[in-house]
Amino acid sequence: MPEADITLYTAATMNGWKPLIFLEESGLNYSLEPIDFSARTHKTPAFLALNPNGKIPVLVDHAAADFVVFESGAMLWYLAEKSGLFLSDDPKLRSETLQWLMLQMGGVGPMMGQTMFFRRFAPHQEEASESALKRFTTESRRLFEVLNTRLHGRDWLAGEAYSIADMAMFPWVRCHSWAGVSIDGLDALAAWIARIDARPAVRRALQLPAPAPRFLAEYDR
Numbered sequence: 001m002p003e004a005d006i007t008l009y010t011a012a013t014m015n016g017w018k019p020l021i022f023l024e025e026s027g028l029n030y031s032l033e034p035i036d037f038s039a040r041t042h043k044t045p046a047f048l049a050l051n052p053n054g055k056i057p058v059l060v061d062h063a064a065a066d067f068v069v070f071e072s073g074a075m076l077w078y079l080a081e082k083s084g085l086f087l088s089d090d091p092k093l094r095s096e097t098l099q100w101l102m103l104q105m106g107g108v109g110p111m112m113g114q115t116m117f118f119r120r121f122a123p124h125q126e127e128a129s130e131s132a133l134k135r136f137t138t139e140s141r142r143l144f145e146v147l148n149t150r151l152h153g154r155d156w157l158a159g160e161a162y163s164i165a166d167m168a169m170f171p172w173v174r175c176h177s178w179a180g181v182s183i184d185g186l187d188a189l190a191a192w193i194a195r196i197d198a199r200p201a202v203r204r205a206l207q208l209p210a211p212a213p214r215f216l217a218e219y220d221r
């Protein structure tokens, strides 16, 4: 049996940082298996046996008979239930947290992911890419405005405590400038980014796994 209770397979990406933030915040005992996309480890039969979708992050809970969890939102939820941290027991507060977590998984993540693809990787000269870039950038900005309205006069997305909803949303919102999505005028959102960015556990998580991929070099701008 491995020494750590949990093995996390991940990389330095928006989805990859989410469980790292939780694990660093909670102090759960884990070991890290960095996944190098260029080596295609995440497409090997051994990895696909863990996650048939061939993507990171993936977690194996050795303390629960090697139970496997993929999908970062499900992973944060699993870790919250395992540890009793960052997700309220109160049914309404719990639902509120999961609503904002789902908005990240179904809205902000996919829209920002597509915005990044069309801004950074797709052939820009093609008319279809220009149209897609405009669509995804506008929708990402609209979602940021929803978050900004929600955060007006409050510190966290759900209830009065930092939760798995904040942990899920943060990496995607923090990289707004790399994606080319403006947060101008969204002061509550900017304050929330700074609030989370300043947490020591978050600072540690964002350095993992090192080294950061080259394509994220502009991430902090």
Ligand SMILES: N[C@@H](CCC(=O)N[C@@H](CS)C(=O)NCC(=O)O)C(=O)O
Residues within 6 Å of the ligand: 013, 014, 015, 016, 037, 042, 054, 055, 056, 057, 070, 071, 072, 073
């Ligand atoms: N919905 C999945 C998305 C996972 C995902 O897209 N992971 C990306 C990194 S952020 C990945 O593994 N990309 C490598 C690839 O697709 O080859 C989750 O939230 O876990």
